[in-house]
Amino acid sequence: MSATAPPLRPRRPAPRDAAGSPLLLGHGRLPRVLAGTALVVLAVLWLLPFVWAIATSVQSEQDLSKPGLSPVKGAFTLEAYREILERGNVPVWAFNSFLIAALVTVITVAVSTLAAYGFSRGTFRGRRALLAVTVAAIMVPPQLLVVPLFRQMLLFDLVDTYAAVILPQVVAPMMVFILKRFFDGVPRELEEAARSDGASEFRVFRSVVLPLSRPIVAAVSIFVFIGAWNNFMWPFIVTNDPDLMTLPVGLATVKDAYGIQYAQAMASALLAALPLIVVFLVFQRRIVDSVATTGLGGS
Structure with missing residues (x-):
């Protein structure tokens, strides 16, 4: 009597993550x-x-x-902490930082989204050359622009004003490029359907493209706000009035006459970072979702 071969069992599929790709670490x-x-x-x-x-x-x-x-x-x-709070005007500096960072974020996002949409959907003359200049501007170190920008602020008599701190920071070629690449992936059929219903170009941008671009706009807003809050060099150069200083600049002026005081230096750094930590804790889920959705956390 010949032995019958045992039935073949189906092979267990490899474990997969939520996106459907095989897990690299294996199972177990x-x-x-x-x-x-x-x-x-x-x-x-x-x-x-x-x-x-x-x-x-x-x-x-x-x-x-x-x-x-x-x-x-x-x-x-x-x-x-007591020494820093007594010798510095921390509430005013914190208010200046929040106001400047918020205005820089709003203006930068508004300008960058409009410019990116123009590069993505526009057919005007010189579009490719202007886009190439924008991409090339990403490689220009900000330190090279300090002297020309400061001379401009002197020419327009804007030194020691909020405008002098805000306006040079609203030009962000990197954000324009990131938004342009995202807009290139937005289906054009939705825009054509809106135009066929009589929507203007700006209405298409405001009612169709922007709602679909909330993740990338949120991510860009977060990065711009953090960059404006942490910016030290330009506010330090263009402001002399203590009532106009931002928090990083103001805390840097609180120094002891006896040299480096390590406890005060660390306390100043923590006070400057505390608002950003609070913002991250409050909007943690939105920040993580924005970065994960848009892929800006790294390749």
Whole structure:
């Protein structure tokens, strides 16, 4: 009596992620443990400088001068924060930073979206040459434009004004290029349907293209706001009035006469970063979704 061959079992398909592509780490507990361990290690390495800055800012300068590599060398104190708040006009500087960053974001997004839509859908003469100039402007270091921009502000008598801080920052060739590439992928059939219903070109842009571009517009707005908030060089050059200084510039002017004070330096850095941390915590989901949807987090 011949033995019958066992029935063939179907092969189990490889595990796939939510997007449908095979998981590179394989399946099982070990790959998940290794991936989780790697993420924890990277998170600790990323948070270590931040924790070190906090530990430094809540100690006295005398304790920090003690030898040793430990970040905690003395008792807890808020003396550095008290010195900065007493010797600087932090509320005014924070208001200036928020106002300037918000206006720069609104104007930059408005100008960049219109320019990108013109490059994506326009057929005007010289379009390719102008687009090439815009792309080439991305490679120009901002430091090269400091002297010409400052001479322009002097010519128009705008030094020590909000306009002098805001206007040079609203030109963002990189954002124009990013938005243009996104608009190229928007289906033209939707725009043609709107035009056939009698919509003007601006109505098509406002009612059809922009609603479909919310992820990329949100991502660009976040990047522009963070860049304007952290901008130090240009506000430092174009403002002398303490009431017009931004938070990074104002905190840099609060220095001790006895040289570098490490606790105050770390406290200043944390005060400047605190509003951005709050913004990230409040809009964390929107920020992550925008970057993940548009692919701006890296290739």
